[in-house]
Amino acid sequence: MMRNLLVRGMLVGVVAGLLAWAFAWVFGEPEVRHAITFEEAHSAHDHNPAAMPGMDMGGHDHGDESEPVSRGVQSTVGLLTGVGVYGIAIGGLFALVFALAYGRLGPLGARATAGVLGLVGFVAVVLVPFLKYPAQPPAVGDPDTITERTVQYFGLIAVSIVAAVAAAVVARRLVPRLGTANAILASVGGYIVVMALIALALPSPETVPEGFDATVLWRFRIASLGVQAVIWSTFGLLFGVVAAKVVERPRDVALAA
Amino acid sequence: MATAAVPTPTSAPVPVAIPVREVLPWAAFMGFLALFLIYFVGAEQGAFAIFSGNGVHEFVHDGRHLLAFPCH
Numbered sequence: 001m002m003r004n005l006l007v008r009g010m011l012v013g014v015v016a017g018l019l020a021w022a023f024a025w026v027f028g029e030p031e032v033r034h035a036i037t038f039e040e041a042h043s044a045h046d047h048n049p050a051a052m053p054g055m056d057m058g059g060h061d062h063g064d065e066s067e068p069v070s071r072g073v074q075s076t077v078g079l080l081t082g083v084g085v086y087g088i089a090i091g092g093l094f095a096l097v098f099a100l101a102y103g104r105l106g107p108l109g110a111r112a113t114a115g116v117l118g119l120v121g122f123v124a125v126v127l128v129p130f131l132k133y134p135a136q137p138p139a140v141g142d143p144d145t146i147t148e149r150t151v152q153y154f155g156l157i158a159v160s161i162v163a164a165v166a167a168a169v170v171a172r173r174l175v176p177r178l179g180t181a182n183a184i185l186a187s188v189g190g191y192i193v194v195m196a197l198i199a200l201a202l203p204s205p206e207t208v209p210e211g212f213d214a215t216v217l218w219r220f221r222i223a224s225l226g227v228q229a230v231i232w233s234t235f236g237l238l239f240g241v242v243a244a245k246v247v248e249r250p251r252d253v254a255l256a257a
Numbered sequence: 258m259a260t261a262a263v264p265t266p267t268s269a270p271v272p273v274a275i276p277v278r279e280v281l282p283w284a285a286f287m288g289f290l291a292l293f294l295i296y297f298v299g300a301e302q303g304a305f306a307i308f309s310g311n312g313v314h315e316f317v318h319d320g321r322h323l324l325a326f327p328c329h
Contacts, residue, residue: 001275001279002275002279002280002283003283006283006287024319024320024323028319028322028323029319032319032322032323068310068311068312068315068316069312069315069316069318073316074315074316074318074319075319078315078316078317078318078319078320079319079320079323080320081316081317081320082298082316082317082318082319082320082321082323082324083320083323083324085294085297085298085317086294086295086298086299086320086324088294089290089291089292089294089295089298090291090295092287092290092291093287093288093291095287096280096283096284096287096288099275099280099283100275100277100280102272102274102275103272103273103274103275104274107271107272108272109272110272113272126325129325130325133325133327134325135322135323135324135325135326136322136327136328137322138322138328138329141327141328141329143329146303146304146327146328146329147304147305149304149327150300150303150304150305150326150327151304153326153327154299154300220322223323224322224323224324224325225325227323227324228324228325247272247273247275248272
């Protein structure tokens with residue numbers, strides 16, 4: 001049963017990756033192109049004033065002939081690989097969490113369980129960390145702080161997941177005392193307070209270079225959030241449909257007998 | 258009515274939880290695999306590097322940016 005669920009999770013991940021790829025191509029790539037145009041103009045004029053003409057001293061330039069991967073590959077096959085592999089990985093994890101949540105969230109069936117997990121997963125894994133450390137287009141973000149920013153971002157995701165799981169456990173315990181609706185209300189409120197305090201305590205090393213178009217930054221970030229929304233809503237809506245055939249079958253057989 | 262004893266299609270089956278001990282071995286396997294994949298999409302040759310160069314970074318570059326991972 002578990003093997004079957006994981007395979008189905010990863011297959012839904014393939015679908016999610018393909019949908020996210022189409023979304024990212026339409027809404028994200030134009031902004032990535034704008035950002036790279038800015039980055040190239042910016043680094044040519046400001047970053048290396050001492051560099052000799054024709055020499056690229058910057059560690060990271062796009063579209064350069066010496067780059068191992070061309071822009072054409074990055075924006076198509078590379079983009080598909082990135083979101084596709086991410087979709088498959090999230091699909092496997094989604095199936096695991098589903099296996100633990102199904103039958104433990106009151107009377108929720110497979111589809112409702114997947115729907116709740118899709119919504120909670122998007123909020124806890126993507127939206128809340130994004131509010132503190134939003135997606136950065138090319139040219140935004142200091143390469144010297146990449147290690148700190150990566151540790152902070154992954155760390156905040158980990159903390160947010162722990163807080164969300166804790167909120168779910170607390171909600172289950174509170175149901176007998178407060179009733180279902182109030183228990184959910186109290187635990188969601190607790191999650192928000194905890195995450196707001198943690199976000200307040202963490203550093204914000206944001207560096208948007210001067211002259212970077214605010215509209216491009218806004219559109220890139222909304223597109224990025226949209227890519228993730230496509231992925232998580234695919235899991236929320238589709239995984240329950242394919243998982244129901246696995247987890248609800250034994251009971252159906254029992255009923256028929 | 259002859260159909261009275263047949264469960265109506267609207268009566269949902271009661272969800273039966275999967276035992277945790279059945280999930281755990283798969284959790285270890287899938288968790289490791291998934292984190293490994295996410296690491297390659299999200300962080301390899303950015304903050305950390307298993308392979309030298311920047312081929313992996315450049316290949317998944319646009320996906321890494323648009324999935325909201327810090328890229329560079």
